[in-house]
Amino acid sequence: MDWDEFSGWSKQITDWGAQYHKGLRDRPVRAQTAPGQIAAQIPVQPPQQPEDMAAILQDFDDIIMPGMTHWQHPRFFAYFPANATPPSILAEQLVNTIAAQCMLWQTSPAATELEGVMVAWLRQALGLEDGFTGVIQDSASSATLSAVLTMRERATGFTSNRTGLAGRGALRIYCSDQVHTSIDRAIWVAGIGQDNLVKIPGAGPHHAMDPADLDAAIRADIAAGHTPAGIIAITGGTGVGACDDLDPIIKIAKTHDLYTHLDAAWAGSAMICPEFRDAYWHGVDGFDSIVFNPHKWLGAQFDCSIQFLRDATPQLNTLKIEPEYLKTSGDAVTNYSEWTIPLGRRFRALKLWFLIRSYGMTGLQERIRNHVAWAQELCEAIRALPGFEISTEPVLSLFSFRCPGDDQTQQKLVDAINDDGRIYLTQGAFQGQKIIRVQVGQFDTTRDDVMSVATVVQEVWESMR
Numbered sequence: 001m002d003w004d005e006f007s008g009w010s011k012q013i014t015d016w017g018a019q020y021h022k023g024l025r026d027r028p029v030r031a032q033t034a035p036g037q038i039a040a041q042i043p044v045q046p047p048q049q050p051e052d053m054a055a056i057l058q059d060f061d062d063i064i065m066p067g068m069t070h071w072q073h074p075r076f077f078a079y080f081p082a083n084a085t086p087p088s089i090l091a092e093q094l095v096n097t098i099a100a101q102c103m104l105w106q107t108s109p110a111a112t113e114l115e116g117v118m119v120a121w122l123r124q125a126l127g128l129e130d131g132f133t134g135v136i137q138d139s140a141s142s143a144t145l146s147a148v149l150t151m152r153e154r155a156t157g158f159t160s161n162r163t164g165l166a167g168r169g170a171l172r173i174y175c176s177d178q179v180h181t182s183i184d185r186a187i188w189v190a191g192i193g194q195d196n197l198v199k200i201p202g203a204g205p206h207h208a209m210d211p212a213d214l215d216a217a218i219r220a221d222i223a224a225g226h227t228p229a230g231i232i233a234i235t236g237g238t239g240v241g242a243c244d245d246l247d248p249i250i251k252i253a254k255t256h257d258l259y260t261h262l263d264a265a266w267a268g269s270a271m272i273c274p275e276f277r278d279a280y281w282h283g284v285d286g287f288d289s290i291v292f293n294p295h296k297w298l299g300a301q302f303d304c305s306i307q308f309l310r311d312a313t314p315q316l317n318t319l320k321i322e323p324e325y326l327k328t329s330g331d332a333v334t335n336y337s338e339w340t341i342p343l344g345r346r347f348r349a350l351k352l353w354f355l356i357r358s359y360g361m362t363g364l365q366e367r368i369r370n371h372v373a374w375a376q377e378l379c380e381a382i383r384a385l386p387g388f389e390i391s392t393e394p395v396l397s398l399f400s401f402r403c404p405g406d407d408q409t410q411q412k413l414v415d416a417i418n419d420d421g422r423i424y425l426t427q428g429a430f431q432g433q434k435i436i437r438v439q440v441g442q443f444d445t446t447r448d449d450v451m452s453v454a455t456v457v458q459e460v461w462e463s464m465r
């Protein structure tokens, strides 16, 4: 393909994209295909001869599209959102086209410098103190792993990268039982071991860990000869939106000289609204590391995860490595690959720049406020359905409910709702019971889309009986 042909196909794909988004409400939200159905339509062996782009795009429409679940569908209420707003998609098209590898300042100074400014914009937008710097990572999982490795290095006097962990006794890390599995996996990968991730039960209206339990667990570990290394708190757990009480956690961390990381992957976006900071984020400035995903609720196309750091030095002392071939430009510049585990990095800051400029902070705040208000309204409509109960009250725009009947009935209802296709919900677990989760956060969703959940739930429930 030459670049003139490329131009023609690009225009065609852009038009296809606008039509796709405008017609999303007419498609079932979740793919309605059986396992293996898509793969069976694709040749087992690669073609030996070149094929025409027209044929490739035709197959894309015929074979691939029926097997897609539509994350940008206005009635997507499953998991958490993965909003890709039009300006962020345009930025990604530019980034894809330039296809730069932005590992060092020198390998694209604009990417590094824009990243620094975007982190600073979002620091202010989230109301964090001046001192925080940060880096854009691919995912919250990577940011959390970076923080856990930093906890490990710091607790071993920055020697375990060199000598390993053998013969040191147990390093211990603390969190609530509401954290995301990315925390467990970070503990595995860091060589700390699942048994050394101490989980404190979450309780109360915010499903928060009890600071007294946390402190007692740390003291018991010290008495047992273990080495506490860090605390991981959560704002907006994946299951039911658990939010830890941050102030007391920071006090405990200071008492025991522990490194702290906050996972706000989903809920962090809502903190652009000061009223939600007041409700959920007291004490946030005390954390050493904070992660949030603009690629979830804020509208920046995946992937875009910001890790704020109060002092980048411990993480740099953990991850920075500088072979001769990467030595460039001296100390005057930032080389963000030294802050993260992967060397290679995409130009992720551009979509934030396009997004924030296009919407302005007020445009983004308005969407998030609507989502929270509509989720609360929907929660009341579901509470009013005969025999239905609210299992967990709304935390921001996430709540969960149960229909009459046992766990099996809950799953049957979720499956029937998703087979129906008008909306998409997922199940979860809370206090040993199956629950049905609802989150509101898709950028094109309207109040009518949100309120349609109550209607669809009721209709599907009645058709099941």
Ligand SMILES: *Cc1c(COP(=O)(O)O)cnc(C)c1O
Residues within 6 Å of the ligand: 080, 138, 139, 140, 141, 142, 180, 182, 236, 237, 238, 263, 264, 265, 266, 293, 305
């Ligand atoms: C989504 C989510 C994660 C994982 O995010 P990735 O960017 O996919 O790694 C971690 N923690 C919470 C609370 C989440 O909601």
